Amino acid sequence: MAEPACLKVSVWRGGADGHFARYEVPARENQTVLDVVTHIQRELDPSLAYRFACRVGMCGSCAMTVNGRARWTCRTHVRKVVGAGGELELRPLANLPVIRDLAADLSPFFDKWQRAKGHFEPKDAPDGAVPEDFAVVPPGSKARQEADAGIECIGCGVCYASCDVVAWNGDYLGPAALNRAWTLVNDVRDGACAQRLDAVAGDAGCHSCHSTQSCTERCPKNLDPSAAIAGLKRRLFWDTLLGRR
Amino acid sequence: MMDLRPRSHPTYLAFIVHRVSGLLLALFLPLHFWALGSAISGEARLDGFLRWTENPLAKAAETALVVLLAAHLAGGVRVLALEFLGWRRRQKDVVAVSAGFALLAGLLFLLNVV
Numbered sequence: 001m002a003e004p005a006c007l008k009v010s011v012w013r014g015g016a017d018g019h020f021a022r023y024e025v026p027a028r029e030n031q032t033v034l035d036v037v038t039h040i041q042r043e044l045d046p047s048l049a050y051r052f053a054c055r056v057g058m059c060g061s062c063a064m065t066v067n068g069r070a071r072w073t074c075r076t077h078v079r080k081v082v083g084a085g086g087e088l089e090l091r092p093l094a095n096l097p098v099i100r101d102l103a104a105d106l107s108p109f110f111d112k113w114q115r116a117k118g119h120f121e122p123k124d125a126p127d128g129a130v131p132e133d134f135a136v137v138p139p140g141s142k143a144r145q146e147a148d149a150g151i152e153c154i155g156c157g158v159c160y161a162s163c164d165v166v167a168w169n170g171d172y173l174g175p176a177a178l179n180r181a182w183t184l185v186n187d188v189r190d191g192a193c194a195q196r197l198d199a200v201a202g203d204a205g206c207h208s209c210h211s212t213q214s215c216t217e218r219c220p221k222n223l224d225p226s227a228a229i230a231g232l233k234r235r236l237f238w239d240t241l242l243g244r245r
Numbered sequence: 246m247m248d249l250r251p252r253s254h255p256t257y258l259a260f261i262v263h264r265v266s267g268l269l270l271a272l273f274l275p276l277h278f279w280a281l282g283s284a285i286s287g288e289a290r291l292d293g294f295l296r297w298t299e300n301p302l303a304k305a306a307e308t309a310l311v312v313l314l315a316a317h318l319a320g321g322v323r324v325l326a327l328e329f330l331g332w333r334r335r336q337k338d339v340v341a342v343s344a345g346f347a348l349l350a351g352l353l354f355l356l357n358v359v
Contacts, residue, residue, distance in 0.1 A: 068248055070251065211324055212252075230328045
């Protein structure tokens with residue numbers, strides 16, 4: 001058994017104007033934060049609302065604020081984040097509307113992916129036609145590596161919840177949407193680059209970023225959205241200066 | 246009250262230092278212009294002011310000002326570098342170099358005047 005034998009867990013209950021409820025959960029040697037939440041819901045209080053699916057760090061649905069920091073709870077071991085006296089504080093993700101308890105509404109987050117034109121539009125197949133052949137982008141090529149840099153995003157919302165600019169400017173697209181846009185800007189098969197750059201320019205786009213790099217610091221997949229946003233800024237700067245847009 | 250737990254990392258601190266140093270330098274500017282303006286209104290008045298700045302407290306404030314200026318300069322160069330040179334990793338090292346530059350500038354100033 002890990003020490004202490006009992007975790008003192010404060011869990012946010014209710015909506016945006018809710019409160020903390022306290023639970024005592026048995027501490028175990030190998031235990032994730034998601035295990036703790038599941039124990040509370042199954043053994044102590046079945047009315048607790050939270051969200052999870054895969055439990056192995058693929059789906060991006062279980063992110064919460066753990067002891068003040070946004071984290072994916074299924075891959076966060078309790079012993080790495082617990083306080084000295086066994087305290088755990090769990091809140092829903094910041095910068096998003098609270099549905100209830102630990103479940104945040106991710107609609108604004110995904111709406112902004114749409115606004116940043118975060119979907120692939122094949123260059124060779126306008127109007128949804130099927131291309132005649134596969135586009136070949138060799139894995140070792142620079143173009144492929146640049147597009148691959150940010151492609152492993154699981155859409156967990158940790159970067160969005162960690163970003164102060166999102167809190168200050170409600171329209172700001174946020175690190176994940178801009179990282180997705182940069183991935184597509186670097187995809188040589190994509191045909192909507194100009195529209196996408198238009199979508200991410202402006203007050204709500206990449207130029208609002210202050211490079212605090214909390215997104216990069218907190219991304220559980222070790223992606224670097226801050227570098228992606230800097231890339232968009234750089235691309236827009238040179239394209240505008242040289243009259244390419 | 247702002248929760249510091251999600252913000253306690255070096256690049257966030259660099260952002261705060263850059264902002265705060267900029268604000269403090271902006272607050273200092275009117276004093277700077279007033280001192281320059283006093284030169285126009287008479288040599289004696291400027292000399293009087295310059296003599297006053299010889300006191301240790303003014304010297305300490307001057308050193309702090311040099312550190313602020315160096316920190317703001319290094320922070321600005323850092324932001325330009327990360328946005329235009331496309332550095333991906335080692336951002337914390339860049340923050341450390343910027344901080345080192347600012348403190349070194351302050352130290353050199355201090356060694357020269359004390």
